[in-house]
Amino acid sequence: ARTAPNVVGLVELPGGHCSMLERHQEVNSHLRALAESVTRHVRDRRISS
Numbered sequence: 001a002r003t004a005p006n007v008v009g010l011v012e013l014p015g016g017h018c019s020m021l022e023r024h025q026e027v028n029s030h031l032r033a034l035a036e037s038v039t040r041h042v043r044d045r046r047i048s049s
Contacts (some may be wrong), residue, residue, distance in 0.1 A: 008034060 011030050013019050020027050 008037065 009030075011026075013023050013026055015022050
């Protein structure tokens with residue numbers, strides 16, 4: 001993750017191949033934060049006429 005371009009963050013959750021289902025609240029929380037950070041950045045760059 002440190003060498004990948006455009007990485008916002010790395011989240012590691014314990015679990016197996018179904019950790020996204022087993023820990024859905026934590027996964028959703030991180031996804032929402034990522035989406036908000038992107039939309040906030042786009043709003044800041046918007047130019048009004």
